[in-house]
Amino acid sequence: xxxxxxxxxxxxxxxxxxxxxxxxxxxxxxxxxxxxxxxxxxxxxxxxxxxxxxxxxxxxxxxxxxxxxxxxxxxxxxxxxxxxxxxxxxxxxxxxxxxxxxxxxxxxxxxxxxxxxxxxxxxxxxxxxxxxxxxxxxxxxxxxxxxxxxxxxxxxxxxxxxxxxxxxxxxxxxxxxxxxxxxxxxxxxxxxxxxxxxxxxxxxxxxxxxxxxxxxxxxxxxxxxxxxxxxxxxxxxxxxxxxxxxxxxxxxxxxxxxxxxxxxxxxxxxxxxxxxxxxxxxxxxxxxxxxxxxxxxxxxxxxxxxxxxxxxxxxxxxxxxxxxxxxxxxxxxxxxx
Ligand SMILES: Cc1cc2nc3c(=O)[nH]c(=O)nc-3n(C[C@H](O)[C@H](O)[C@H](O)COP(=O)(O)O)c2cc1C
Ligand code: SF4
Ligand code: SF4
Numbered sequence: 001x002x003x004x005x006x007x008x009x010x011x012x013x014x015x016x017x018x019x020x021x022x023x024x025x026x027x028x029x030x031x032x033x034x035x036x037x038x039x040x041x042x043x044x045x046x047x048x049x050x051x052x053x054x055x056x057x058x059x060x061x062x063x064x065x066x067x068x069x070x071x072x073x074x075x076x077x078x079x080x081x082x083x084x085x086x087x088x089x090x091x092x093x094x095x096x097x098x099x100x101x102x103x104x105x106x107x108x109x110x111x112x113x114x115x116x117x118x119x120x121x122x123x124x125x126x127x128x129x130x131x132x133x134x135x136x137x138x139x140x141x142x143x144x145x146x147x148x149x150x151x152x153x154x155x156x157x158x159x160x161x162x163x164x165x166x167x168x169x170x171x172x173x174x175x176x177x178x179x180x181x182x183x184x185x186x187x188x189x190x191x192x193x194x195x196x197x198x199x200x201x202x203x204x205x206x207x208x209x210x211x212x213x214x215x216x217x218x219x220x221x222x223x224x225x226x227x228x229x230x231x232x233x234x235x236x237x238x239x240x241x242x243x244x245x246x247x248x249x250x251x252x253x254x255x256x257x258x259x260x261x262x263x264x265x266x267x268x269x270x271x272x273x274x275x276x277x278x279x280x281x282x283x284x285x286x287x288x289x290x291x292x293x294x295x296x297x298x299x300x301x302x303x304x305x306x307x308x309x310x311x312x313x314x315x316x317x318x319x320x321x322x323x324x325x326x327x328x329x330x331x332x333x334x335x336x337x
Pocket of ligand 2: 203206207208209210211212213214229244245246247248249250
């Protein structure tokens with residue numbers, strides 16, 4: 001029998017989870033084919049046409065799967081009745097001495113809706129929590145807590161995969177009333193959030209121009225220009241680049257954060273404050289259009305100008321001031337992208 005595992009990972013937690021899943025399907029009964037899903041895949045669906053079970057594993061990013069993973073799922077070949085299971089890897093931490101797991105929000109349910117429309121039979125759905133990797137905004141867990149957080153995640157993945165391998169129901173996620181609000185956050189994050197966060201990345205003066213960030217980006221969102229990384233709106237917000245940079249050069253720019261948030265607030269106020277003589281319905285529609293056009297203009301025109309300014313040597317120091325300069329970095333120990 002053939003098991004295919006397709007994995008999207010930012011910092012290696014989901015790759016670790018996938019290796020644990022694979023170990024529960026031993027030879028000679030099973031042959032396991034595991035691959036990473038990235039934008040660089042030459043043949044994205046190679047190997048899955050004849051699999052007996054497909055497991056799709058991804059990290060939760062803003063209560064959603066990454067855009068790269070969603071696009072991969074959307075064009076998954078139709079296979080009515082073929083078995084598929086979904087695993088969503090979340091972020092856990094130790095807060096004030098208590099271990100707290102993450103929440104996948106709508107990530108599993110929206111992915112499940114898409115694959116079901118493509119005819120696949122869903123035989124498993126599960127969350128599992130591994131150390132939080134959102135380094136651009138929050139300090140990853142301290143080294144001393146990692147063994148416990150990793151073991152908790154491994155345990156959740158083993159329960160899920162053992163149930164799948166044994167043919168039992170493998171549903172390890174609760175349907176909650178708040179999932180609907182998470183659905184809205186997930187859509188907004190995929191539309192705007194990930195772009196907004198990528199617009200805040202800068203590399204500081206310690207950047208050695210090694211190009212590792214650009215080569216390993218799963219969304220191919222980084223280009224090297226004048227030997228410096230430049231981030232584009234294709235970013236999935238997986239936080240791999242910031243966490244793997246050998247010289248810890250990538251930071252969230254305070255200046256860019258202030259500039260972008262001030263402009264966003266100003267555009268929103270303008271959209272509501274400008275008097276419009278279009279009647280009640282026309283005015284509401286015009287205001288919604290202005291609210292949507294504002295961010296598009298911001299990311300399409302303003303972000304590239306600010307990014308260009310941040311690369312001017314004389315300005316780089318000011319642009320690379322960051323609240324998260326001394327944050328730890330996180331990647332799963334065996335993950336070498
Ligand atoms: C931008 C961003 C958004 C995130 N959103 C969530 C979330 O909604 N829920 C959650 O539990 N964890 C969230 N996380 C944490 C990751 O899902 C978590 O650390 C995961 O283990 C990373 O797996 P990976 O190493 O395979 O990428 C987020 C991380 C990032 C970088
Ligand atoms: S990985 Fe770090 S040092 Fe290398 S090019 Fe990217 S930012 Fe610069
Ligand atoms: S640019 Fe960085 S955060 Fe964005 S997808 Fe690429 S590696 Fe991930």
